[in-house]
Amino acid sequence: MATRKASKTASAAAGGGTKVTLDMVAAASGVSPSTVSRILNGTAVVSAAKRAAIDRAIAELGFVPNPMARGLAGGRTLSIGVITQAIDSPFYGAALRAIETELHAAGYSPLFVSGHWNPVEEKRCVDLLCARRVDGMIVLDGALSDDQLRNLADSMPVVVTGRKLRAPRLYSLDFDHFEGARLATQHLLALGHRQIAFIGGDPLHADATLRLRGYRAALKEAGVRYHAALVVAGDYRETSGQAAIEQLLARGERFSAIFAANDQMAFGAALALHLRGLRVPDDVSLVGMDDLAAAAHTIPPLTTIHQGPQELGRLAAIALLQLLAGGTPVATPSTPRLMHRASTRPLAAPV
Amino acid sequence: MATRKASKTASAAAGGGTKVTLDMVAAASGVSPSTVSRILNGTAVVSAAKRAAIDRAIAELGFVPNPMARGLAGGRTLSIGVITQAIDSPFYGAALRAIETELHAAGYSPLFVSGHWNPVEEKRCVDLLCARRVDGMIVLDGALSDDQLRNLADSMPVVVTGRKLRAPRLYSLDFDHFEGARLATQHLLALGHRQIAFIGGDPLHADATLRLRGYRAALKEAGVRYHAALVVAGDYRETSGQAAIEQLLARGERFSAIFAANDQMAFGAALALHLRGLRVPDDVSLVGMDDLAAAAHTIPPLTTIHQGPQELGRLAAIALLQLLAGGTPVATPSTPRLMHRASTRPLAAPV
């Protein structure tokens, strides 16, 4: 009782519900369905004459292969699962966009699902994607255990970001968080700052730990003592950056500069300073990390470390495609670099 | 030659590549495959005994129906296409997230594709989604013509936002852009402002036109003359807001307040003012529209009109689900409301 109306004009004009099948193409071009299938998949060499006839028939009939039949028969779906933490995050959004572009170009469709930083939800995402029989998965950060990931890679190629992990059919990919944080801190040190507050991320995540280490390494290199009281843990969201500064101020800590482990927390920190009547960069210098699109449009424009989530997404997609093709990916995210904007300035000479 | 390893432990522990089929479930529970299928789909009443046996078998074997086989045989994919303009947009991101949540809850999977405000790409999105045989589509704004949309609705249920359109199996849904813009302008007028600049969107889009009309209506109601020189068209992105203000300033226009037709342009406008040494709200009041998550964290926090893309996404998803179920959706987005924050203040008494 399908309500679906068969389009009278067979033309694919509207991109509508084409009902043309491979068998019809075969009949129209006088060859067997097998041959048509082979052409479609590049599975075998076919005589030029037949090839031409088939191509014409396909074009005339407006044939579009049915992915479900294809998937059922061929054992693949040409869809790949992408687990992200929040589809509306400014950071992941850029990565997703790059993944989408890259995958489509290769004939795959991404299936995005969000884990919301919640292990239980993330597990559900994995199950959903498995149920959908995706051909592979890209996991952007998240809280899945290394073991879960290895298990997953047992049944399909997997690319994961945000951690280092070696396993068959599994490729991991990450920014150099340590180096990025080191760079940011060095920048502040070079400007003469010595009392540098650090707003970090959740210490349970590897990237957060690495960023803290980068901060400490830079201090050490410069011979500046590490001061635990100047370090506050946030959760990478604006409000946590704001809260961190309020806490520091309430405790009466003194600092001339702040390094926030991501831009979103830097935005929150800037707001907290503003509400307290402190100006950036006149009273306090501020550095973020990630270089979100918004970083260039805040007041003042934020000095930050460029990490290109877009690039990460692209590399992850390409790596998965290589895995899918049976190859061994080698991807090297470009090294982090400082985007010097208006939120930092040399420390005013001490009176 | 599948490289895929059959998992030795049949448990679905890893959510891995389950190989259990409906036939196996049927065999294990001593009924026919047809009966198992019926239970799965709630297609028929089955005796309690058999039902229990089947449920047990499903649980024990860890059976998960293969969506492709299901789609092929049943004529549906349980996937629905979502055309968005940019997956990394702060505005659409929130809508996508809501759509994802709503659709998953109903057993459907969203397939997100981005049109990038480009009619050609959008058409490609439609084709891709049709090729994937989605059961329905949600189109967030965009440049597809009304006719294209009607054609599409010929072959499947469609929900579209950003315009008013009536057609069978088609439901359209939108914010009250006119009212929102009117509210924003009224707010500024109530604060005593009379010279109010307006940064609009692309006049080719209905929502942009409506926002401009709302602005004009409010002025008219207040007996304030409309001044074309105070109106600049942007493209809803930060840089266009910045450029608009620069242009106004370069032309020497005088204004004590600005209404930007969306938050992103308001952010850009704020930056342009800042670079010129003008302060918000001391020198110029600024109102945006949309109430992006970031609006509350800018300096100063932005007064804006709350539009809830999240709500729009939810309503769109629900409407499509109703269409899919053969029902007639009725969705009423809540009315826009003013979020009064720190970027606006009463006009200083004229000297």
Next chain:
DNA sequence: CTGAAAGCGCTTACAG
């Protein structure tokens, strides 16, 4: 280089 045939895992009239 190319067919005929079986099969992928479900659903759905069709008959009890």
Next chain:
DNA sequence: CTGAAAGCGCTTACAG
């Protein structure tokens, strides 16, 4: 209430 059977639209060994 429940089977047996055909079929959804492809792909892929298996034989030429």
